[in-house]
Amino acid sequence: MKKKILFIGASAGGPSLIKELLKSITTLGCSVVIAQHMKEEVLPLFINDLAENVSIDLVATPIKTDFSLPSVIVCSSSTIIRKEASSYIFERDSTNQCYTPDINKLLNSFVPYASEFEISIFIMTGIGCDGVDGAKNLKELGAKVYVQDEESSPVYGMPKAALESGIADGILTFSEFKNYIQSF
Secondary structure (H helix, E strand, C coil): CCEEEEEEEECCCHHHHHHHHHHHCCCCCCEEEEEECCCCCCHHHHHHHHHHHCCCCEEECCEEECCCCCCEEECCCCEEEEEECCEEEEEECCCCCCCCCCHHHHHHHHHHHHHHEEEEEEECCECCCCCHHHHHHHHCCCCEEEEECCCCCCCEHHHHHHHHHCCCCEEECHHHHHHHHHHC
8 A cells, every 4th residue: 555645735725724724633644745925034944933832743844755644744944855765865956946945856856755744735825826726737647637726716826727737636625625734
């Protein structure tokens, strides 16, 4: 049975929703990797706030993991993933980044390892189209891609761009996504 990874990409309007989402999790059957657009100097404050207000354990990048235990990993800068032996290294990468963290770079860095995992991607609220390219590349390798619905998105740019690109397997309300994450 393949290990499961859920990538969450968010931008404007995302911090409070991510906090609400993580507070609602009682059990976790997958690893969750969160890339929330934010100025790099503010990301540690966001991560500390999450750690103090949720009951599940979370870690910030850079880290090394084998994904053997379900966990929540929050990108503390623009992050890419590479494999070393049987471990995956989440490391900082600031070359040619459009955003911090850059969701496309994160997702695209995972393409070489996609066949080893069952992958879902949730593109949340935000301006622009970050995440669409990387999600498309992972979808071609079997990942499922979901987008946040317009009504529950404070800013509907990123979900709309993913939906219009034709990569979305479904549209989820924020409440539906809270349920999805507990069952994935």
